[in-house]
Amino acid sequence: MVDDRERTLIIPRVRAAETPAEVPARDGWEEGAAADPDNPGDRAGRSLGRLAWIAPTLLMGLLGLARLTWPALWGDELATWGMAGVSWGELWAVVQNFDAAIGPYYALMHVVTGLFGDSELVLRLPSMLAMAGAAGLVGALGTRLASPRVGLTAGLIFAVLPSTSRYAHEARPYAIAVFAAVLATWLLVRAIDRPGAARWVPYAGAVALLGLGQFVGLLLLAGHALVVLLMRPRATWGWLVAAVVGVLPALPVVYLARSQQTQVSWIPAASLDRVADLPGGLTGDPLLGGLVLALALVGMSLRRPAVVYTAWAFVPVLGLYLVSQVTPLWLPRYLLFVLPAFALLAATALGRAPVLRGLAVVVVAAVVALPSHLQLRDTDGHTQASRDLGALLVEEGEAGDVAVYGGNVGGDQRVARDAVARYTPATNRPKDALQAQAARTGGSFTARECEQVATCLGQPRRIWVIRTGRFDDPLRGLGDPKEPLLRSQYDVDRLFKPTGFSVALLVRRAVATEQPPVR
Template sequence: MMDADTMVLPRLGDAAVEDPWGEDRPRRATARAATAARRWRIAAWLLPAAVMGALGAARIAASAPSAGELATRRAVTSPWPGIGAALTGDEVALGPYHLLLRGWAALFGAADLALRVPSLLAMIGAAALVGALAARIATPAAGLAAGAILAVLPTSIRYAQEAQPYALAVFAAVLATWLLVPALDRPAPRRLVPYAGAVLLLGLCQPVALLLLAGHGWTVLAFRRRVAVRWLAAVLLGLLPVAALLAAGLRDGGHLASGVRPGAAVLAATPGDLFGVAALGGVLAGLALFSLPLRYAAAICTAWALVPALGMLALAQAVPVWSAVNLLFTVPAWAVLGGVALSRARAAGAVAVLALVALPAVAAQLPG
C-alpha cells in the first residue's frame, strides 16, 4: 500500500521518543509560559518586600527617638487609663495606634526597636501589596518597578523606622485599594466585606487618610457606576465604628490631626517632605504623566494620588490639617504610576531611573 510509504511510526524499542508527532509541544509551551508568568507575579511582590525589609531594618535601631516616638512611648508605658481614655485622648487619631502598641509592648517590650517593628512590618506589607496591585492592573514588570520605587523612597524607609501610625496608614491605604479592584469588577459580599474592613483599619490608623475614599468614589462614579450603591454600603460599614470613635473623641476636646493651614511656602515644601527629596517628587510626577490616560487601571491610582490631596487642601482652609505626613498614604499611588511608566520603557532606561530614585535612600543608610 502506498500509505505505508508516508506513515511515521516510532520504533518499539526506542524509549527516548515520548512524543514523536509533537502533539504535546503546544501544551508544554503553554504550561511553561504559565509557570513563568506565575513566577513573575510572585517576584512582583516578593522582591519589593525583601528590599523594603532590608533597607528598613538596616539602621532601624541607630537613630534617636523623635518627638513623636517619645510621645508614643509615654502613651504606651504610662499607667493604664482605661480603654475609653486610651481611644479618645488629646489627639483622636493616635488613640487606636497607642492601644495597639500597648498590646504589642506587653508581648515584646517597650524598647525603641520593639516599638518600631510594627511600622517596619507595615511598610514591608505595603511594598508587597503595591507590587501585587500594579501587577494586577498592569503587568508583573510594572509591579516589580512600582514595589521597588516605594521600597527605596527615603520617606518609606524613614517611617518604617519610626514608632508612629503613618506606616500602618500607608499599608491600610494600599490594602483598601488592592481589595477595591476585584470588588468593583465582581461586587460580591465576599469581596466588599474585606474592603470595608480595610476602610475601618485605615480610619483607625489615621482618620484624615479616609480622604482616600474620595479618590475611590471618583473611580466608582467614573467607571463602575452600576456598583456605586454596593460600594457605598461597604464604605458605610467600615466608617460607622470610626465615626463613633471620632465623635466621642472630638466631643471630649480631642483634635483630628496635627497640621497647618497651607501657604505658598508650605505647599512648595510638600514634595520634598513627602518623597524625602524634592527632586524625587519631580521624577515621579514626570513618570506619572506617561500613565495618565484615564483608562480604568491608571485612573484608580491617578485618583488616589490627586483627589485626597485636593480634598485635604480644601479641608485645611477650615481646619489646620495640612502636612506632608498626613499625605503619606498617597505615595504608593505615585509609585504605581511610576512603575507602570517604567514597564513601558526600555530595560536600560528603567534601571537608570530606579537607580536615580534609589540613590538618596542608599546614601541615607550609609553610616556617616
C-alpha cells in the first residue's frame, strides 16, 4: 500500500515494497517523521537537513546582492523614497488619502532611512534580506514536511527564479509579504503538529506581519483553513483564534484603503486570459512559468504533506480572482506570496527522481532564467532609467532652463518629478516653475500645480518637457492649458527617450518684429 505522504495528485511514488514489520507506524505530522535522514542518529541526514535551508538562503543572498544598486529606482520605488523622507505628520496625512495599503511599509522605511540614509542599498536591503529568509524557510518547510531533498530542491528553485531577484531588489513590501507567508505556513505546520498557545502565538504574529506587509496576502488564511480542516480538525478553534488575532492589526489599514480604490482603478479587469499569464508573471519568465506550473500540477495533492502546498498555491489565486470581479486587484505581484508554494510543489514532483536529476532541473531553470536575470540587473532593469534621465539633464541642461511635467495620469507627473528630484543635483535641476505645492505635503501624494500656467511659466528660452512613457509627440496629451500654450510659442528642438521616459527640449520660437522703414 502506498503511504499518503508518498502520493501526488497524478502519480504515486514508485518504491520497493516493504512489509509492515519494516515500517514502524507513526503520525505523518510527527515532528521529523517525514524526513528519515533527519533522525538524530544520522549525521549525514542532519547535515543534509541543514544544507536544505542554508544553501537556498546563501544563494538567494548572493543573487539579491548581485548588482543590487545598479537599476535605478522606478516609479513605485521613488514613492517609497519620497514617503520615507517626509515627517511623521505628513506621512500620516498622506496615507489617510492615498496608499494606505502600503502605509505600514512606508513607516518601516521611514525608520530605516532615518537611521541609515536613503541610498539604493538601504532602500532595497530590507527586501533582499526578507527574500533570502524566505528562500531558507522554503527549504526548511520542505524538509519538515517531506525530506531534505525536497526542501533543498524547492529552496533552490525558488532562489533562481527571476522574480525572486526582481522583488529582492524592489523597495516595496512584496518580499516582506513573501517572507511572512512562508513563515506563517511553517509556524502553522509546527502548531498543528502539537497544538498549544505557545505555538499559536508566533503564528498570529506572522499573520500580523503578512497583513501589514500586504493585506491581499491575508487570502493565504483561506488556504490555511483548508489545511487545518483536512489535516487537524481538532486544531480548528486554536487556529481560528490565532488567525483572528493576527488579522486585527491590518484592519485599520483595510478600513483606510477601502475608500482609496481610485488608485487601483487602472488595473485591468481579471479575465481568463490574464489568469493564463499568471505563471509567467509570477516567475518572471513565461517558459519558466510553464515549467514550474507543469511540475506543480504533477506534485499537487490533497493528501499530506502536499495539501499544505496545494492549498497555499491555488486557494489565494482563486480568492483574488473572485475579489477582482468586484475590485480591480489582479496583478501578478499581488500574488507573489504563493510562489514558494509552487516551488514546493515542483520539488515534490521531482522528489521521485534521484537527487542529481532534481538538481539538474534547478540548473536548467537557472540557465533559462539567466537572460532575465541580466536584464533586470541593468540600469533600466526596473522598467525606468531614472538615473539616465538625471544624467541627461546634467549633460544637456543650461542655466535658466525650466521643466514642465505631464499630467498625473498613471503617475506621469509624480513619477517624472520624483525621478528628477532624486537623480538630478539641485545645481543642475531645471526650475519647476509650475509647482505650487510639493508632493507629499498638505495630505496630497502628488504635487499641486499653479492654475495660471502662462503667468507662472513666464517666457523662458528653453523648456524641458518630462514625461513617463514613450511619445513621438511629447506634447500630445500634456493637458490644458499646457499643451496649447507650448505649441503656440515653442518648437521641439530635441527628443530623448531614456527607458520609460520621453524628454523633449523645447526652444522658444523667434517672434518676427516689423522694422520701421529706413529714411
